Amino acid sequence: MERAILTAIALFALVVWRFVFEGFQQRARLRPIPPPHRENDNLVGRCSSNLGLSCTGVGIGSGWGPGSYRIDFIQAESRAETYLHRVVALTGAMQKGNGYILDVGATRFQLRDRYVKRMPDRSDPKAGYEETCFYSAFQGMPKAEQIAAALLQLRNNPALFDKWAQKDLAFKADGQLFGRVH
Amino acid sequence: MKARILTFSAIGDTTLLEYDPATADIDEVNRVIAEYEAKTGAQPFDMATGERVEKVTREQNEVLMVHPIAGG
Numbered sequence: 001m002e003r004a005i006l007t008a009i010a011l012f013a014l015v016v017w018r019f020v021f022e023g024f025q026q027r028a029r030l031r032p033i034p035p036p037h038r039e040n041d042n043l044v045g046r047c048s049s050n051l052g053l054s055c056t057g058v059g060i061g062s063g064w065g066p067g068s069y070r071i072d073f074i075q076a077e078s079r080a081e082t083y084l085h086r087v088v089a090l091t092g093a094m095q096k097g098n099g100y101i102l103d104v105g106a107t108r109f110q111l112r113d114r115y116v117k118r119m120p121d122r123s124d125p126k127a128g129y130e131e132t133c134f135y136s137a138f139q140g141m142p143k144a145e146q147i148a149a150a151l152l153q154l155r156n157n158p159a160l161f162d163k164w165a166q167k168d169l170a171f172k173a174d175g176q177l178f179g180r181v182h
Numbered sequence: 183m184k185a186r187i188l189t190f191s192a193i194g195d196t197t198l199l200e201y202d203p204a205t206a207d208i209d210e211v212n213r214v215i216a217e218y219e220a221k222t223g224a225q226p227f228d229m230a231t232g233e234r235v236e237k238v239t240r241e242q243n244e245v246l247m248v249h250p251i252a253g254g
Contacts, residue, residue: 079193079195080190080195083190083195086229087232090229090231090232091232116253132253132254133253133254134251134252134253135251135252135253136190136249136250136251137223137249137250137251137252138190138191138222138224138249138250139192140191140192141190141191141192141249142190142192145190145195146251148190149190149248149249149251150251152227152232152234152246152248153248153251155232156227156232156233156234157234160251163253164251164252164253164254165253165254166253166254167253167254168252168254169252169254170223170250170251170252171250171251171252172219172223172224172225172250173225173227173234173248173250174225174234178223178250179223179250
């Protein structure tokens with residue numbers, strides 16, 4: 001009888017150990033693997049022009065500059081907001097809700113995190129709009145500064161909207177092709 | 183007063199270059215900018231006007247290197 005109880009305890013311990021061990025293995029498998037560092041001409045991104053679908057982008061880590069820095073996230077966001085406010089004033093944009101309105105000639109752009117809408121004729125709300133997503137080709141840039149960069153670029157070169165609508169490509173501020181997104 | 187070339191980055195903003203516009207070798211400043219653009223695709227904008235500039239001059243005190251944007 002004693003022997004049977006000992007055997008049962010040993011079996012139970014074996015079963016428990018197996019579940020615990022498998023749990024650890026499972027967690028180890030689920031741990032995200034950091035993406036490999038990419039060089040200058042590499043861009044990684046998935047984008048959709050449909051509102052509501054995800055639009056994510058990871059860009060260059062140049063090595064010549066701050067691509068891999070991540071020191072104080074809260075301070076970075078705060079400084080980014082400061083720059084965004086400066087750029088909003090500089091470009092004559094207006095904040096509306098969680099987005100920004102930028103008028104360039106008759107065209108109106110509405111920007112928010114990763115998305116930009118273009119209304120060809122702001123005086124005619126029935127004229128409709130087009131929308132695309134955008135993201136910086138520079139890894140780790142705070143959202144506020146991505147919007148600031150987009151505001152500056154659109155104000156100088158509103159035709160960039162058509163470039164950004166092209167899937168898998170990144171463009172410089174002057175409209176030149178910079179690189180292909182993988 | 184010092185002039186600076188800066189860029190947006192993961193830490194908010196980063197000064198790439200600081201110089202005295204009265205005495206600095208502006209050709210050298212532009213060479214550094216061209217090198218940075220060649221590597222990252224970023225192009226210079228005058229933060230006083232918000233305009234993109236082809237070449238930096240002694241009149242510009244704050245120039246922001248703006249990185250390429252992708253979309254789709």
